[in-house]
Amino acid sequence: MKIMTCPLNGPRPVSEFHYWGEVRPMPNPATASDDAWADYVFNRNGAPGLKKEWWCHTPSNTWFIAERDTEKDVVLKTYFYEGDQ
Amino acid sequence: MPANALAVSPVADIATLPDPSAQKAAVAKLGIADQSLTPRHGCKGPGAAAWLESLGLPIPPQPNSWLPVDGGGLIARLGFTEFLVEGPATLIARLANTPRSAGVYPVLRQDVALLLGGAKLDELLRQTCNVNFRPLDLATRPVVLTSMVGVGVTVIPELRNGQPAVRIWGDGSYGHYLWETLLDIAVELGGGAVAPHSFN
Numbered sequence: 003m004k005i006m007t008c009p010l011n012g013p014r015p016v017s018e019f020h021y022w023g024e025v026r027p028m029p030n031p032a033t034a035s036d037d038a039w040a041d042y043v044f045n046r047n048g049a050p051g052l053k054k055e056w057w058c059h060t061p062s063n064t065w066f067i068a069e070r071d072t073e074k075d076v077v078l079k080t081y082f083y084e085g086d087q
Numbered sequence: 088m089p090a091n092a093l094a095v096s097p098v099a100d101i102a103t104l105p106d107p108s109a110q111k112a113a114v115a116k117l118g119i120a121d122q123s124l125t126p127r128h129g130c131k132g133p134g135a136a137a138w139l140e141s142l143g144l145p146i147p148p149q150p151n152s153w154l155p156v157d158g159g160g161l162i163a164r165l166g167f168t169e170f171l172v173e174g175p176a177t178l179i180a181r182l183a184n185t186p187r188s189a190g191v192y193p194v195l196r197q198d199v200a201l202l203l204g205g206a207k208l209d210e211l212l213r214q215t216c217n218v219n220f221r222p223l224d225l226a227t228r229p230v231v232l233t234s235m236v237g238v239g240v241t242v243i244p245e246l247r248n249g250q251p252a253v254r255i256w257g258d259g260s261y262g263h264y265l266w267e268t269l270l271d272i273a274v275e276l277g278g279g280a281v282a283p284h285s286f287n
Contacts, residue, residue, distance in 0.1 A: 003217075010150060010151070010167075011231075011232060011233075014217065014218070017217075017234070018217070018234050059232075060234070060239055061233050061234050061240065061241075062151075062232035062239075063166075
């Protein structure tokens with residue numbers, strides 16, 4: 003069983019979590035070029051590597067960030083989102 | 088029937104009780120009782136703690152913990168800013184009828200609420216849930232949010248007459264599935280359906 007650690011609820015089986023995609027800062031739609039905006043809307047980075055991702059502990063609806071090596075499928079750390087940095 | 092309780096339990100049509108002697112035998116091994124009609128109130132938001140405190144309720148300081156409420160009942164803190172209150176009908180009616188402050192949002196609580204307890208409880212939990220309840224310190228009044236047979240549930244472990252027990256709240260639309268699945272396991276372990284007062 004794979005275990006993921008929720009920052010609030012502690013270690014739980016990964017079946018209690020949903021993955022919601024990579025953290026992707028949104029460009030300012032008022033100032034971004036059409037190409038930059040289209041890249042944000044349509045393209046995703048599928049290359050394996052170290053990613054920051056949104057995850058949710060579904061029984062408690064707790065949203066948090068997981069830093070995960072998608073090549074090795076190893077979760078390095080999890081923490082609460084603290085705004086765009 | 089208090090006006091602020093559910094009109095009908097989500098498991099009303101299947102939670103039938105055997106005769107009292109069978110209930111007495113079942114509760115020693117593993118009893119399962121329906122408590123869905125207990126009045127309850129849910130709210131969440133950044134202003135929820137202050138609003139509940141202004142109404143005289145104690146606020147559990149830690150996320151995922153609970154405190155008893157005067158007159159019977161409890162207040163559970165689910166995560167950081169969400170609360171579940173169960174208690175006397177007058178208290179729940181007051182919460183429902185008092186205008187909410189800014190930053191306080193209602194949470195509809197049409198839960199299936201169950202009470203399970205008995206010597207074989209740990210065996211049922213091992214089959215249905217991925218959380219090990221045994222090392223939890225009941226003196227800290229923990230609240231566990233996890234999934235049980237695939238259903239998201241809120242669980243409060245406690246002792247009743249020296250026997251381990253858990254109170255469980257889950258989405259009422261899963262009531263039939265949750266009740267039937269847990270009752271099947273309870274019967275396999277020598278227990279069965281009982282009335283809530285059987286645990287007193």
